[in-house]
Amino acid sequence: MPHELETRVLLDHAEDPRLRTLDGYKDLVGGYATQERAYKEIEQDEVLKELEDSGLRGRGGAGFSMGKKASFLPRGEMAKYLCCNADESEPGAFKDRELMQRNPHQLIEGIAIAALAADAGHAFIFIRGEYDEQADILDAAVAEAYEAGYLGENILGTHRDLELVVHRGAGAYICGEETALLDALEGKRGNPRLKPPFPAVQGLYGGPTLINNVETLSNVPRIVAKGAQWFRGFGTDQSPGTKVVSVSGGVRRPGNYEVELGIPTRDLIYGLAGGPLPGREIKAFYPGGSSSPVLTAEEGMDLPYSFEAMAEAGSMLGSGSIIVADDTVSIPLMALRTARFYHHESCGKCAPCREGTNWTVKMLERVVRGEATPMDLDIISSVQDNIMGHCLCVLGDSMAMPVAAMVRKFRPEFEQVMAAAAGMVEPHLVVDAPPETLGASV
Amino acid sequence: MSPVDGPGVSSPNLPVDRAVTEGRVLSADPEQIPQLSEVDCPAELQARVEELMGRYPDRHSASIPALWAVQERYGWCTPEGIRQAAAVMRVTPAYLESVASFYDLLHTKPVGSHRIEVCTNISCWMRGGDELLEAFKAAADGDDDDEFFVTGFECLGACDIAPMASIDQRYYGPLEAAEAGVAIGQLRAGAEVLPDKALAKRGLAGDS
Numbered sequence: 158m159p160h161e162l163e164t165r166v167l168l169d170h171a172e173d174p175r176l177r178t179l180d181g182y183k184d185l186v187g188g189y190a191t192q193e194r195a196y197k198e199i200e201q202d203e204v205l206k207e208l209e210d211s212g213l214r215g216r217g218g219a220g221f222s223m224g225k226k227a228s229f230l231p232r233g234e235m236a237k238y239l240c241c242n243a244d245e246s247e248p249g250a251f252k253d254r255e256l257m258q259r260n261p262h263q264l265i266e267g268i269a270i271a272a273l274a275a276d277a278g279h280a281f282i283f284i285r286g287e288y289d290e291q292a293d294i295l296d297a298a299v300a301e302a303y304e305a306g307y308l309g310e311n312i313l314g315t316h317r318d319l320e321l322v323v324h325r326g327a328g329a330y331i332c333g334e335e336t337a338l339l340d341a342l343e344g345k346r347g348n349p350r351l352k353p354p355f356p357a358v359q360g361l362y363g364g365p366t367l368i369n370n371v372e373t374l375s376n377v378p379r380i381v382a383k384g385a386q387w388f389r390g391f392g393t394d395q396s397p398g399t400k401v402v403s404v405s406g407g408v409r410r411p412g413n414y415e416v417e418l419g420i421p422t423r424d425l426i427y428g429l430a431g432g433p434l435p436g437r438e439i440k441a442f443y444p445g446g447s448s449s450p451v452l453t454a455e456e457g458m459d460l461p462y463s464f465e466a467m468a469e470a471g472s473m474l475g476s477g478s479i480i481v482a483d484d485t486v487s488i489p490l491m492a493l494r495t496a497r498f499y500h501h502e503s504c505g506k507c508a509p510c511r512e513g514t515n516w517t518v519k520m521l522e523r524v525v526r527g528e529a530t531p532m533d534l535d536i537i538s539s540v541q542d543n544i545m546g547h548c549l550c551v552l553g554d555s556m557a558m559p560v561a562a563m564v565r566k567f568r569p570e571f572e573q574v575m576a577a578a579a580g581m582v583e584p585h586l587v588v589d590a591p592p593e594t595l596g597a598s599v
Numbered sequence: 600m601s602p603v604d605g606p607g608v609s610s611p612n613l614p615v616d617r618a619v620t621e622g623r624v625l626s627a628d629p630e631q632i633p634q635l636s637e638v639d640c641p642a643e644l645q646a647r648v649e650e651l652m653g654r655y656p657d658r659h660s661a662s663i664p665a666l667w668a669v670q671e672r673y674g675w676c677t678p679e680g681i682r683q684a685a686a687v688m689r690v691t692p693a694y695l696e697s698v699a700s701f702y703d704l705l706h707t708k709p710v711g712s713h714r715i716e717v718c719t720n721i722s723c724w725m726r727g728g729d730e731l732l733e734a735f736k737a738a739a740d741g742d743d744d745d746e747f748f749v750t751g752f753e754c755l756g757a758c759d760i761a762p763m764a765s766i767d768q769r770y771y772g773p774l775e776a777a778e779a780g781v782a783i784g785q786l787r788a789g790a791e792v793l794p795d796k797a798l799a800k801r802g803l804a805g806d807s
Contacts, residue, residue, distance in 0.1 A: 159805045172803050236656070248720045248754035255803075279656065286667075286704045287716075287755050289768035290799060322654050327663050328703030330753065344662035346701040362657055405722040405758030412759040412804020429805065447721055447754075480722055480758070494721050498753050504701075 160414070162428045164391065166399045167375050168415045171259040177294060179301040182262040189262070189307055191382040192269045196315045199381070204274040208377065210385035212397045216252075217242055217333070217370030218446070218475045220464045223377075227274045229357035230365045238361040239277040240342065240368045241268055243284040243291075244326055244333040248447035248498060249478035252401040253371035255413045257284070257291040260375070261298035265321065267374035269307060270381055272319050275367040279320050283338050286327040295323045330502035334550045335368045336360075337504065348506045349550035370476075372401060392418035396463040400477045404430040407437060407483035419463040426458070426481060437483040441566070445475025447495050448555030450562035451482070472562075488567040489574045492560050493521040499556035510553030513544040517560060524571060527578030534571055538564050630693055633686040640683035644672055648687040658688060662698045666705050675706040703752070711748035713786050715739070716765040719751040722758035727776070731762045734779035747783065760798060770798035 159165050175181030182188035195204060209224030230237060241264065245253040257264060268280050284292045299321055302308045310318045324342060326332050332341045336350035339361050360366025376398060380388045389397045396418040402425055405411040409431030416425060426432065426439065433439050439454045444462075450472040452460075460466045467474045482491055500514035520537050523529040541557035541564075548554070564571060635645075647668045651661040665688060669680035676699045678692070685692040699705040717723075717732040732751045739747035755770065757763045763772025766782060771793045774782075778793060785792045794800075 159803075163805045165805075168803065168805075172806055245756050246754060249722060249758055251756045251758055254756050258799075259803075285756070286702070287765060287768075290770065324660075325664065325667065326702070327667065327705045329701060341663065342660060343657065344659035344698065346698055403758065405761060406725050410804055411722075411761065414805050443721075478758075482725065486725055491721065494724055498720055501753055 160429055162420065162424050163415055164399050164417045165415050166379065166391070167256060167263065167372065167401060168259070168413070171255075176260050177258075177262075177298070179262060179298070179305055182260070186263075188378075189266055189305075191378045192266045192307060193313055195270050195273055195381055196313050196317060199273075201274060201276060204270060204381060207381055207385050208271075208274060211380045211388040212385070212395075213373065213376055213380060213388065214396065214398075214464060215370055216372035216376075216400065216477065218247070218448075218473075220474060223369060223373050226357060226369070227271065227367055229355070230275050230367055231358065232276070236279065236362070236364045237275055237277040238364055238366040239268060239272045239275055239280040240335075240338060240361060240366060241280065241282040241371060241374055242333060242335065242338060242368055243282050243288070243371045244330075244338060245288075245371070245476070246285055246330040246333050246502075247476050247478065248495075249403060249405055249443060249480040250446050250476040251403045251405075252413050252477065254288055254291055256371055256375050256401065257288070258294055261295050262302065263375045263378060264295075264371055265298055265302050265307070267377035268321060269312075269319055270377050271367065271369065271374055273317070275365075277367060278318055280322070281342060281361075282321070282323045283332065283342055284323060284325055285332070286325050289325070292323055292325050299323055329504075330498075331504045331550075331552060334552065337550065338368065339366065346504070348504050349552075351549055393461070393463050393465070395465045396474075400462075402462070403476075403478040404481070405479070406442070406481040407433055407439070407486065408481050409434060416462070419461045419466075422460050422462045422479075423458045425462055425479060430479075430481075433481070433483045437485060439481055440484050440486065441482045441488070443478070443480040443482075443559065445473045446478040447480065447498065448551075448558060449473045449475045450558045451566065453566055487525075487574065488563050488570050489521065489525050492563045493518065493525060495559055495563075496521055496556055499552060503552060507548035507550075507553065509544045509547040513540050513553055514556055516540055517556065521560075524575050525578060527575055527581065529575050531572060531575070534564055534568060630691050632689055632691055633682050635686045638679070638683045638686045640686060641672070644668060644680075644683060645687050648684055652688060659690065661688060662690070662695060663702070663705075666695060666699050670705060674712060675708065675710050709745075711746050713747050713767055714765075715747060715749045715767075715782075716752035716755065717749070718753075718755045718757070718761070718763055718765075720754035720758075722754075723761040723763060726761040726773070728762040730776050731764065731774055731779060734776035735764065735783070738780040738783040747786070757798060759804060760796075760801070763798075766792055771796040772798065 170176050170185045213223045214220045308321050329347050331337045332347040334349050337347040341347035356366040392398045400418050401413050401415045414429040441451045441453050443449050464474045496517045500518045503510050503514045505511045541561035544553040544557040648665045651664045652658040665684045669684050673680045681695045682692045685695050719728045735749045739749050757770050760772030
């Protein structure tokens with residue numbers, strides 16, 4: 158039985174392995190009935206209107222209205238495309254993995270209906286290469302859907318066609334950025350593109366392209382089946398619906414929990430995830446994946462978990478992934494771990510990100526080795542300011558936001574670590590120490 | 600003569616990067632798309648790459664899947680394998696090489712037949728990911744045939760089972776450091792790896 162704080166909509170019946178098959182999906186949750194009705198009875202504009210009225214916001218990180226995004230696609234005879242972004246690579250996020258593993262047909266049906274709204278004839282699921290197991294599950298589900306006539310040519314006798322290809326990436330966080338995803342899907346290195354033109358106007362192969370996250374598209378069948386008002390019955394006015402939230406780090410029961418948006422963050426971290434490990438206290442947490450500015454426990458624990466409340470607190474809901482840091486975690490080391498990730502994943506196209514992530518890592522290494530001076534903390538902060546908003550995509554910003562927040566909110570801890578490390582090491586030894594010698598604990 | 604061929608040909612006032620222009624032999628024959636007859640591509644690989652190209656409106660989209668196919672066949676993206684795929688796809692080997700070198704999961708150097716990626720990102724690091732990586736490295740040490748490729752990896756998207764590892768593209772966790780040795784032993788013996796720790800067998804977090 159699910160916990161009383163959970164509201165399972167997307168994860169309804171997800172504990173049942175039969176849900177993974179087409180027959181199970183039909184029997185357990187009445188699957189594909191909505192697609193059939195949409196293809197046979199509903200006009201493109203009605204689907205679009207329902208999606209817009211529902212207020213469904215993108216679940217991949219940016220939180221943009223899904224219906225509005227779909228309505229930006231021009232009408233006409235040109236080839237249009239739909240891409241499902243399943244490149245979930247944000248540290249702390251693992252909800253799409255769960256949704257694809259347990260309920261692949263919900264996603265396929267959502268793609269089919271969204272393709273109707275966007276009038277797209279070709280759809281792709283871009284799944285990260287590491288999710289091999291989930292890609293196999295999707296491959297099997299797509300084959301079943303083709304076999305049953307929900308994909309392919311002349312779907313359900315309606316003279317509509319939709320080709321769906323599961324495309325495996327090969328390990329690059331940047332491909333989760335929508336324009337880098339398009340480049341990767343076109344068979345290139347995954348570099349982001351200049352926007353505008355936005356993908357809705359000029360995307361894959363130069364055609365209008367709708368790009369949505371797995372969870373966003375998984376919401377589509379029920380919204381069209383039950384209506385926008387039903388969907389608005391969950392969550393808050395500005396953040397309607399339920400959300401699969403990934404909770405990880407220093408908690409007793411890490412995992413995915415589906416809740417109504419707007420529930421107290423405390424309920425997620427303590428009620429569902431079980432709170433901190435025995436004998437520990439929560440110091441801070443990332444509310445929306447590693448790229449969201451960290452909140453201290455005092456700041457964030459009693460905020461409603463919604464897009465608007467997190468934005469008001471100076472952070473973001475992002476992909477809906479909470480990483481909890483308890484009192485044993487060194488914030489400077491966590492900042493270094495975060496910065497190293499973005500340094501590794503920067504594609505190198507824009508100088509502020511390529512150089513900024515590199516220098517942030519170097520400076521943070523100096524901090525934890527005790528080679529830095531207090532002035533270096535100011536330089537770290539100014540580097541972050543100079544990254545933000547200065548690149549083609551937000552990968553650099555994604556490092557700058559949390560690192561800047563950590564330096565600002567935990568400055569005494571940074572200074573303490575610097576002083577302690579400086580007292581412990583001999584200056585001449587430090588210079589040659591390879592970065593690998595930096596242990597996880599200080 | 601193009602502007603880069605001589606010092607400041609297009610505008611004598613422009614500085615010329617001599618490191619680029621001097622002593623450089625212009626090739627009349629930059630690397631060409633290899634002919635299928637030159638590369639001796641195995642029939643199955645050719646059929647596979649052709650099938651992949653057929654899935655997309657533009658054949659270039661098949662580059663990552665084609666490189667996966669090369670890696671599956673040869674264990675890594677060998678130069679010969681890349682030339683073979685390039686011949687089938689009618690692109691230059693350099694193009695495929697540039698794609699292969701961008702992505703972490705495509706290997707442009709030889710790697711072991713068993714690939715173990717240990718997550719060392721934030722959530723796993725908090726719960727002992729670094730120690731787990733050390734344990735895997737130690738357990739795979741002394742393997743003469745380079746059977747195991749052990750590497751730290753950025754977030755694998757399985758923070759719920761931290762600390763975790765991806766062993767031959769399947770997820771296992773949460774792992775104790777001691778289980779690294781067990782897993783390596785099972786791989787050597789050809790047995791099922793850590794059956795109790797496979798992600799596929801886990802229930803939903805909220806049901807426990």
